[in-house]
Amino acid sequence: MRPRGPVCAVAALLLALTAGCTGGAEEAAPERTTAAATPTAPATRSSPAPSPVGPVSLPALMAREHTGSDLRLGRVLARTSAYTRYAVTYEANGLTISGVMNIPRGEGPFPALVLAHGYIDPDVYVTGQGMPREHDLLARSGYVVLHVDYRNHARSDDDPDNDVNLRLGYTEDVIGAALALREAGRPEMDTDRLGLLGRSMGGGVVYNTLVVAPGLFDAAVAYAPVSAHPEENIDHFQRPDDDPLVDRIEAAHGTPGSNPEFWRQVSPLTHADRVTEPLLIHHGTADDTCPLRWTHEAVAAFEKAGADVELRTYRGEGHTFGPRWRESMDVTMRYFERHLR
Numbered sequence: 292m293r294p295r296g297p298v299c300a301v302a303a304l305l306l307a308l309t310a311g312c313t314g315g316a317e318e319a320a321p322e323r324t325t326a327a328a329t330p331t332a333p334a335t336r337s338s339p340a341p342s343p344v345g346p347v348s349l350p351a352l353m354a355r356e357h358t359g360s361d362l363r364l365g366r367v368l369a370r371t372s373a374y375t376r377y378a379v380t381y382e383a384n385g386l387t388i389s390g391v392m393n394i395p396r397g398e399g400p401f402p403a404l405v406l407a408h409g410y411i412d413p414d415v416y417v418t419g420q421g422m423p424r425e426h427d428l429l430a431r432s433g434y435v436v437l438h439v440d441y442r443n444h445a446r447s448d449d450d451p452d453n454d455v456n457l458r459l460g461y462t463e464d465v466i467g468a469a470l471a472l473r474e475a476g477r478p479e480m481d482t483d484r485l486g487l488l489g490r491s492m493g494g495g496v497v498y499n500t501l502v503v504a505p506g507l508f509d510a511a512v513a514y515a516p517v518s519a520h521p522e523e524n525i526d527h528f529q530r531p532d533d534d535p536l537v538d539r540i541e542a543a544h545g546t547p548g549s550n551p552e553f554w555r556q557v558s559p560l561t562h563a564d565r566v567t568e569p570l571l572i573h574h575g576t577a578d579d580t581c582p583l584r585w586t587h588e589a590v591a592a593f594e595k596a597g598a599d600v601e602l603r604t605y606r607g608e609g610h611t612f613g614p615r616w617r618e619s620m621d622v623t624m625r626y627f628e629r630h631l632r
Contacts, residue, residue, distance in 0.1 A: 352462075487511040
């Protein structure tokens with residue numbers, strides 16, 4: 292059973308990501324490259340949180356007691372024949388986080404999904420940005436959808452140390468969203484059926500949430516996730532652009548060469564044996580933003596640890612998914628249907 296009170300959980304988020312390319316040629320059905328492993332009971336597979344090696348680490352975040360509460364529906368942003376869209380706020384570990392929520396019309400309660408968006412510069416980000424197709428389709432399909440803005444975005448509170456600390460707070464915000472949904476007790480929502488979906492950088496949030504908060508969600512889906520090794524994301528996205536944040540990160544935490552234990556402890560793959568929920572990953576073979584090899588490595592590590600993980604690849608599709616996006620979402624909704632309903 293998932294915990295119903297505050298949980299000791301949160302994760303180190305994988306670093307930033309640039310805008311992706313579009314998809315390629317249409318193909319047949321998505322290639323199912325990895326069969327799901329037989330799940331093991333959470334109590335036997337999940338490892339206890341290791342002793343923290345430092346305040347900026349997955350073990351430290353696992354050991355912290357996290358809270359989420361005070362979900363508030365604000366003004367109506369849109370009304371459709373299928374759902375109503377609201378501006379929302381909630382509290383996560385003492386910060387106010389903003390977002391948007393789509394609530395289906397009709398008789399509930401409906402299962403709920405938390406959405407974790409990819410990287411968008413906080414200076415230009417507007418509330419709910421990043422996954423409009425998913426918001427709409429999932430709500431039309433009978434899910435309450437809560438899109439998290441993350442701290443330092445839109446109307447959310449600021450966290451000045453977040454970037455130097457590998458954007459750990461983004462995953463705190465997602466875990467807080469799940470707890471706030473459960474605490475709200477709204478009649479439209481059945482939070483005994485709770486899923487997580489993340490895209491790109493948000494896929495890194497998915498990995499970390501499953502590692503640090505086993506049992507919080509019933510199932511998770513990641514699209515084109517970033518690397519499970521934060522140093523690879525730095526080298527791929529930030530160092531080529533001479534991002535000054537790289538020097539600040541390395542001044543605070545060292546380099547992989549000078550402080551390898553720090554970097555090992557901020558990778559979710561180091562703690563892959565803590566995952567207890569089924570995980571579905573979608574990735575296009577033509578993704579030149581987040582290489583497919585990153586996902587192959589993550590899948591292999593999760594499988595080795597005994598996780599129930601499934602990979603679907605889409606020949607010719609790029610990072611943002613184009614022609615085959617709806618096909619991939621049909622797979623996603625069948626996956627949630629199986630695990631949440």
